[in-house]
Amino acid sequence: MDIIIAGLGVSGSTIAYKLSEKGFRIKAFEPLKRYNKACGEQVTATDDTLQLIKKSGSYVTRPKTFSIFVDGILASYINLGGSSSWYIVNKGKLIEYLRNVAKSNGITIKKELWKGEKATITIDARGPFSGNIKNKILVKRYIMRTEWDPEHVVLDLRPRQGGLYWIFPSDDDGKKVNIGGGFINIWDDKRLSSLIVEYASKKLGSFEIIDARASPLDVFSNYRLYQNGVFYIGESAGLVLSISGEGNRPAIESAIFLAESILKNDINNIGKINKEYLKLSKDIIDESSFSRKLFSFTYRYSKTIDMAKLMTNLPKWFWEKYILAKLKFGDIIKIASNPYVIKGLIKP
Numbered sequence: 001m002d003i004i005i006a007g008l009g010v011s012g013s014t015i016a017y018k019l020s021e022k023g024f025r026i027k028a029f030e031p032l033k034r035y036n037k038a039c040g041e042q043v044t045a046t047d048d049t050l051q052l053i054k055k056s057g058s059y060v061t062r063p064k065t066f067s068i069f070v071d072g073i074l075a076s077y078i079n080l081g082g083s084s085s086w087y088i089v090n091k092g093k094l095i096e097y098l099r100n101v102a103k104s105n106g107i108t109i110k111k112e113l114w115k116g117e118k119a120t121i122t123i124d125a126r127g128p129f130s131g132n133i134k135n136k137i138l139v140k141r142y143i144m145r146t147e148w149d150p151e152h153v154v155l156d157l158r159p160r161q162g163g164l165y166w167i168f169p170s171d172d173d174g175k176k177v178n179i180g181g182g183f184i185n186i187w188d189d190k191r192l193s194s195l196i197v198e199y200a201s202k203k204l205g206s207f208e209i210i211d212a213r214a215s216p217l218d219v220f221s222n223y224r225l226y227q228n229g230v231f232y233i234g235e236s237a238g239l240v241l242s243i244s245g246e247g248n249r250p251a252i253e254s255a256i257f258l259a260e261s262i263l264k265n266d267i268n269n270i271g272k273i274n275k276e277y278l279k280l281s282k283d284i285i286d287e288s289s290f291s292r293k294l295f296s297f298t299y300r301y302s303k304t305i306d307m308a309k310l311m312t313n314l315p316k317w318f319w320e321k322y323i324l325a326k327l328k329f330g331d332i333i334k335i336a337s338n339p340y341v342i343k344g345l346i347k348p
């Protein structure tokens with residue numbers, strides 16, 4: 001066998017799709033027939049992703065306006081109009097399309113858990129089911145029937161609780177939302193559920209719960225692209241933007257980067273593939289490492305700094321970059337050296 005892929009979620013099915021066209025002998029392990037893992041179904045689309053969304057017919061809606069709250073206080077309202085790179089997709093449909101193309105290109109799918117079997121190239125794409133549980137938080141989403149602007153998104157950051165609530169549209173005619181949240185130290189499903197339902201009561205007024213689902217999300221692991229003979233992509237590689245919980249784009253991008261690295265080199269030359277994969281992934285590694293640091297910082301220092309006050313004082317450009325996942329370390333330096341931000345920062 002040339003390639004073994006453990007897990008056919010976002011990253012695994014993307015790499016299976018990309019590599020299956022090239023005639024490799026590929027075996028994938030995926031215990032679930034249909035992908036139905038909890039998700040906000042949001043993707044920040046690059047050109048590649050957009051193409052996949054179009055081909056798979058998984059487009060749902062394209063949010064353009066964003067209300068960002070910190071501890072329930074409105075910090076910024078952003079209208080990205082036609083420049084919005086946010087898409088809400090039917091992730092199950094996207095993954096089914098990718099798996100079906102890979103299958104028709106001849107890959108073998110074993111409907112079982114991966115138990116460590118290796119090939120010339122072995123890829124761990126098990127998402128939050130790979131790695132150490134202590135680096136994860138529990139995140140839950142509800143699909144609720146209600147009235148909602150299908151182009152509007154709410155993000156409500158809770159730095160003291162180390163997490164956030166979100167409300168995303170879940171259709172394009174304003175009748176359903178995807179609402180959820182996740183917080184450090186809340187592993188009790190009952191407690192998390194009641195917090196989210198309470199939040200929904202405040203924000204939506206009347207609603208009807210259609211579906212509820214939870215999953216772990218890795219927000220603390222350091223990135224790893226290759227270890228002990230195994231390549232890692234997506235969440236198993238530690239590529240999630242912790243401060244927003246964004247993991248779909250990093251999963252798709254890392255899968256595409258590893259596929260490109262394999263295609264460019266001899267598959268037996270693991271060293272070269274690894275080097276190329278690392279090079280191509282630089283931006284996404286930087287983004288997720290930075291996001292992890294910012295997430296830990298806002299949580300840790302919310303005990304000594306009035307983080308809500310600081311964050312609600314942040315300029316609009318900062319939030320625009322946050323929404324577009326373009327925040328960089330230099331932006332924090334720019335903020336930290338702004339006397340207006342610093343003045344209102346420390347608790348009396």
Ligand SMILES: Cc1cc2nc3c(=O)[nH]c(=O)nc-3n(C[C@H](O)[C@H](O)[C@H](O)COP(=O)(O)OP(=O)(O)OC[C@H]3O[C@@H](n4cnc5c(N)ncnc54)[C@H](O)[C@@H]3O)c2cc1C
Nearest residue numbers: 007009010011039040041042114127234235246247248251
């Ligand atoms: C509630 C919630 C909401 C989220 N909302 C968003 C959002 O709106 N936007 C966003 O960008 N990100 C979001 N994320 C994060 C995003 O869903 C993940 O980061 C993304 O799915 C990671 O993709 P992946 O391919 O790494 O893993 P996954 O998509 O999780 O795929 C892992 C696959 O591995 C399979 N698997 C598990 N164990 C084994 C095993 N032992 N052997 C073989 N296969 C196995 C699973 O069945 C699954 O198919 C959310 C996460 C949660 C929990």
